[in-house]
Amino acid sequence: MTLNRRAFLGTAAAAAGTLAAPAVLANGQKKGRVVVIGGGAGGATAARYLAKDSKGALDVTLVEPSRDYYTCFFSNLVIGGVKELASIRHSYGTLAAAYGVNVIHDWAIEVDRANKTVSLAGGSKLAYDKLVIAPGIDFVDGAVEGWSVAAQNKMPHAYKAGSQTELLRAQILAMPEGGTFAMVAPPNPYRCPPGPYERISMVAHLLKQVNPTAKILVADPKPKFSKMALFQEGWNTHYEGMVDWVGPDFGGDKVSVNPDSMTLTIDGEENKVDVCNVIPAMKAGRIAEIAGVTEGNWAPVNAKDMSSKIDGDVHILGDAAAQGDMPKSGFAANSQAKVAAMAIRGALTGSKVFPAKFSNTCWSLIDTDDGVKVGATYKATDEKIAKVDGFISKTGESSAVRAQNFKESEGWYAGITKDMFG
Ligand SMILES: Cc1cc2nc3c(=O)[nH]c(=O)nc-3n(C[C@H](O)[C@H](O)[C@H](O)COP(=O)(O)OP(=O)(O)OC[C@H]3O[C@@H](n4cnc5c(N)ncnc54)[C@H](O)[C@@H]3O)c2cc1C
Numbered sequence: 001m002t003l004n005r006r007a008f009l010g011t012a013a014a015a016a017g018t019l020a021a022p023a024v025l026a027n028g029q030k031k032g033r034v035v036v037i038g039g040g041a042g043g044a045t046a047a048r049y050l051a052k053d054s055k056g057a058l059d060v061t062l063v064e065p066s067r068d069y070y071t072c073f074f075s076n077l078v079i080g081g082v083k084e085l086a087s088i089r090h091s092y093g094t095l096a097a098a099y100g101v102n103v104i105h106d107w108a109i110e111v112d113r114a115n116k117t118v119s120l121a122g123g124s125k126l127a128y129d130k131l132v133i134a135p136g137i138d139f140v141d142g143a144v145e146g147w148s149v150a151a152q153n154k155m156p157h158a159y160k161a162g163s164q165t166e167l168l169r170a171q172i173l174a175m176p177e178g179g180t181f182a183m184v185a186p187p188n189p190y191r192c193p194p195g196p197y198e199r200i201s202m203v204a205h206l207l208k209q210v211n212p213t214a215k216i217l218v219a220d221p222k223p224k225f226s227k228m229a230l231f232q233e234g235w236n237t238h239y240e241g242m243v244d245w246v247g248p249d250f251g252g253d254k255v256s257v258n259p260d261s262m263t264l265t266i267d268g269e270e271n272k273v274d275v276c277n278v279i280p281a282m283k284a285g286r287i288a289e290i291a292g293v294t295e296g297n298w299a300p301v302n303a304k305d306m307s308s309k310i311d312g313d314v315h316i317l318g319d320a321a322a323q324g325d326m327p328k329s330g331f332a333a334n335s336q337a338k339v340a341a342m343a344i345r346g347a348l349t350g351s352k353v354f355p356a357k358f359s360n361t362c363w364s365l366i367d368t369d370d371g372v373k374v375g376a377t378y379k380a381t382d383e384k385i386a387k388v389d390g391f392i393s394k395t396g397e398s399s400a401v402r403a404q405n406f407k408e409s410e411g412w413y414a415g416i417t418k419d420m421f422g
Contacts, residue, residue, distance in 0.1 A: 033058070033127060033129050033130075034128060035128040035130075036132040038136060042132075043317065046132050048419070049342075050132030061101070061103075064105060064344045065405075072161045073329075075158065077365055081201065091402045096136070104113055104126075107120065111314075113135075113291065130313055130314075130348060133291060133317070136319050140288050147257050149295075151199075151257075152164065157279050159191060174209055178213040180271070180274055182216075182217045182218070182273040182275065184264065184279060185225070186221075188222060189328060193363055194225075194329075196220075206369055216243045217246070218244065218247065222248070224247075227393070235366075238367040288316060298320065299321055300322045303323060303356065304356050305339060306337075324381075325376075331416065334419060334420065339358065340354040358385055360376055363405060369406050
C-alpha cells in the first residue's frame, strides 16, 4: 500500500495523539499548555527541551521582557576586557523559528494559580496546565544602607548583565590614576558564589593594565567565600598589594553607602571612593512572590522534579528556587530545567520520566589563562537536592592546568548557551 503525504501525516498525527493522550487533559483539550516565565539559564533551557522533546505535542510559551539576553556568566570577563560584550548576547529567534516556542516579549505581572492563568503587562492573559517560574533574582530592599535600585547607575550592581556590565566597565576605565574601586559583597545565599571574587580578579586585571596604582577595597559580610584560598593566592600572585579585603571581623558586615558623595562607610569609617560596586542581598525574582510560591526570600521546591512545595503544577528553576545544596549558578539552573522539562512532559504527554540527576561546575578566571574551578554532582532526596561528591582546584597548580581550566570554561560557555537557545 502506498500512502500519500496527506494520508501519512493524518495517520502519524492520529498515532501520536493516541500515544500522547495524557490523563491530565480530559476535557477535550488537544495539547498540554506550558507557560515559562523568564528566558534565562533556567527558563530558556526548559522551553527548548519542552518544545524539542515533545515534538509539537505541547504548546510552549516563553514570557521574557528582553529581546536580548546577556549571560551573567562571562560578564566579569567583559568587565576585565577578556571578552567583548557582544559575545555574551543571545536572542530568542532560534527558539521560536527552529523549536516552535511561542516567545512573548513582555513582563508577567500576575499569576492566578486557582484559574491557572498568567497576566502580562501588555494586557494579555495566558492559560496553562503547567507553569514554569524562572525569574532569577531581585534585590532585598534596604539590604545596604543608603543604596536602592534607584542608585544603580551611580553605584552599579552589575549582577544582571548587559547595560550594568557596560556601565561598571566604563566607570572603572574613567577612574582617576591611583583611584579606589570599592565593592560591597553580598551575604549568603546569592547568585554565583564565586562571582564577586572573579569580578575582583577581572577588575584588578583591567586596572593593572590601565591604572596600575589604583586600589580595590572589598567590604564583605562573610568570613569566608567560595574558592577563597584560590582567589587570595591569585591576588597575591598577579595583583600584589592591590586588593584590600575587609571581612566581618573588621566591620565588612557594617556598611553604608552614599551615592551622592561617593562614599562607602565601613564600621563607622568613611572612605571616599571612585567606583562603588554594590551587590546587595538577594531574593527570588518578584514574580515568584506575586505567584505566592515563596517562603521567605526563596521558593521551596521538590527535588525530584523542581515542582513547587506550595503548588504541584508550578515548577521553579534556577536562582529563585530553594532547592538544597546546589549553588545559584547558570549551570545549576540549566541542569534543573532539564529535570523539570522531563517531568512536565511526562505529566502532560505520558512520556517516560527518569530519576533526576543534577550537576554543576563553576569556573572563575583570576588572570589571563589562570582559571580555577569547583563542581559537584547531586541527587534528589525527599528533602532536597543533595550533594553526592565534588571537586575543587588546588592552590599551587601549574600554569598549564590553569590554562586548560580556562579553555574548558570556554567550551562549557559555548555548550550551555547552545543548550539554552538552540
Ligand atoms: C557576575 C556573574 C558571573 C556569573 N558567572 C557564572 C558562571 O561562570 N557560571 C554559572 O553557571 N553561573 C554564573 N553566574 C550565575 C548565573 O548567571 C545565574 O545563576 C543564572 O543566570 C540563573 O538562571 P535563572 O534562569 O534562574 O535566572 P536568569 O538567567 O537571570 O533569567 C531570569 C530571566 O527572567 C526574566 N524575568 C524576570 N522577571 C520576569 C517577569 N516578571 N516576567 C518575565 N520574565 C521575567 C529576566 O528578564 C531574565 O531574563 C554568574 C552570575 C553573575 C552575576
